[in-house]
Amino acid sequence: MNKSIPYAWVSGTLLGPLEQQLLDELWSRGSATVRELLRDQTIKLAYTTVMTTMDRLYKKGLLDRIEEGRAYRYFPRQTRDEARRIAAVESIRQLMGSDDSSSLPLSYLVEALSEHDERLLDELQKLVDRKRRELKKRDQS
């Protein structure tokens, strides 16, 4: 099961794989400087690439930072669970503003979930099966 969070609904834009990876790293560590992130070799990228990406995450409002010497120490603004909750709320808010808000379908909420989420696909399949059964009943009656 892929546990990544659709950060798109936190920031209003979809995060790229590197942004997601760095955010995941920060959630695991609590806080880190760019040098610390690169030190254990799990992220094999140029210093400037990581620095630019962290700066972008900061500007998107997903990270906080404090000066530490000549560098910044970055902290995630929300915990993983908070981000998940905000993602759900943001998704619902967007759905309420969509064209079909008068009959808000439950299945629309699934937009907030990850594309590889097997559980989501199972839920969708259940919805399809339920609708098929309803349709069959309607046809028979």
Place this chain on the structure above:
Amino acid sequence: MFALRGIAISLSFFWFTYCLFSALTASSWQFLHRVRTIPPRVSATFLFAARILPLSVSIAVTLALTVPSFILLEPRGTDEGIGVAPIVFSAFCVTLFAVCFMRAIYAQTDTQEVISQWLRGARTLSLSEAVPAFQLAGTVPPLTLAGLRRPRLFVSEGALSVLSPDELTVAVKHEVAHMRVHDNFKKLILRLAWFPGMGELDKAWQRAAELRADQEAVSSAREALDLAAALIKLSRQPRNESLPTVSMGLVRDAFVTVRVGRLLNWEETDLRSRWKLPSLLLCGAVLLSIIAVAYGPLLQETHAIAEWLVR
């Protein structure tokens, strides 16, 4: 010198108009797109029109105003030079043309290569009279319409094994819907009409095109559920292969969940959203009348700008 000056001025006008309208489109389309009552059919058309507006306007301004104004109003006998500004701007324009054409050529050749690769070892299928279909070994890509002049439908062995006959039929109808509105050709046009910052608009169009193809493929609640089931099943297939540029795949991203949501809530009313041709014709006629009335003064103004540019 007269011809060279004419070419330099025309290219300068093209470049300037293209950049201006591209910047305006890239910065403003999202506000227009927020009008969410637009049905997918109209939305896809509108987004594509917005995307190619800079190219269309630039071609129209160059061919209908710049060139005629130069030919009709520029005196031929003078030994006037080309001017620094037209040389610089036309150099920008030539660079822009080179970048755009390279992108389009690369997309097309890349697609052709992938199709040739796929066709080697592919087995012919009889799925639809509208499009030749081929079966590919393995699981990727599940269902893809690829190619420009003669689009072909590629279905993976994995897709054939998981989809029921009804699901496969409606999934094929979805791809045929893409073919009927020439979505692959439109994708190539988008590659050609390149400008920085247009990526989001391209994505928005692609999503709208998918929703429109869903809508075109489905004519009953049962078919809507079949297509939704097909999308879910194909989403479970592995996807470690990127598709060629000039192609439309049935399952490409997380947007599939929105599509399934819409299909689950499909209603008869979805069939009723049609373009109103008379109102479109009326708008076109009004626009043409305005252009006809203003054409003379517009030529004069264009020539005045060209003169200013040369000096």
